[in-house]
Amino acid sequence: MVEYTSGTSSWRKAVLRAGRAFTRLPGRRRSGWTLGVPLIAAAAGLLFTMSATVSAGTSLREDRRVALGELISKKEAETQDARMRVDQLRNEIDGLTDALAVGDGPVAQEHARGEGYLSAAGLTAVHGRGLTVRMDDAPNSADDDLTPGAATQDDLVVHQQDVQAVVNALWAGGAEAMTIMNVRVITTTAVQCVGNTLLLDGKRYSPPFVISAIGDPARLQAALDASNGVRAFRDAVRDYGLGYSVTREADIQAPAYQGSVLLRHASVPR
Incomplete structure (x- = not known):
């Protein structure tokens, strides 16, 4: 059984094993498989080690659709709260503007001009x-x-x-x-x-x-x-x-x- 560990020690051992494979059988001609298999094994060991390190014991292919749905629901609730706050502030601003326009001529004039644009703006x-x-x-x-x-x-x-x-x-x-x-x-x-x-x-x-x-x-x-x-x-x-x-x-x-x-x-x- 082969055991993979996190950190740099495991992939260094894999590289050393691959290096020793190159030095075996000095009197015989090395085929393509003799050279390629150790390299593939070393690369696979490096990938396994990196995956284990990055995942930290969790699944790298976890289905994120559930998390995305929860995020959308959370943002919808936040949007609803923000909309209620906006409506409250808008009513406060309208009340203060109306009160100020009673005794201020220029403000009353601009307030009346703004009211004329509300319908065209869809408000x-x-x-x-x-x-x-x-x-x-x-x-x-x-x-x-x-x-x-x-x-x-x-x-x-x-x-x-x-x-x-x-x-x-x-x-x-x-x-x-x-x-x-x-x-x-x-x-x-x-x-x-x-x-x-x-x-x-x-x-x-x-x-x-x-x-x-x-x-x-x-x-x-x-x-x-x-x-x-x-x-x-x-x-x-x-x-x-x-x-x-x-x-x-x-x-x-x-x-x-x-x-x-x-x-x-x-x-x-x-």
Whole structure:
């Protein structure tokens, strides 16, 4: 039985053994195997020793998916706490600003000017007619209906680019306000997917994804029909059984945007 130990002593012994192998049988011609086997053995011993030292008794191929899920859940809880703190501070600032504007003319003037921008920035609740788009993964039973080799599991789920295609088409169709999963989105909102879930303002949402846009229903529908990305998703709906529906709504309620309005980068179009 061969015993491997950590530290430098074991690999030094392996090198010495390899060196002695080179000096054996001085009267005979050495073949390629005679020279190669000791080198391979020495390299293997060195790798085993380094692995034992680095692992320190733990598994080097440990499944980290569980740890990643716990990390995401922890960050979501931290985000929720931070959001509550932000709402509290925002209410305090609004109260102090309103109180100061009562007796200060310049402050009252700037306060009134700022109020005029809130609606355009998506910071006030609005409502009106428009469209609601629903996107969903294919049912699990769809796996049994696929021809072997014709599709993969990725073909059966809604991807980030699919949601982005719908959102961009609705903006292009003149949407005045938009929500995803009843969360107000603005022009700087990023659509991100983690696996088959949607990440929006630090919170995860599972399909079906519901996107509502306030605007002229006819223009919004025409923009969806003209979008190459939306057409590609509708082809997947036809081929793989994903969910897609568009409904006209008489009155869509869009709450005020509650996320951060901090702008980190901007450029002027030329």
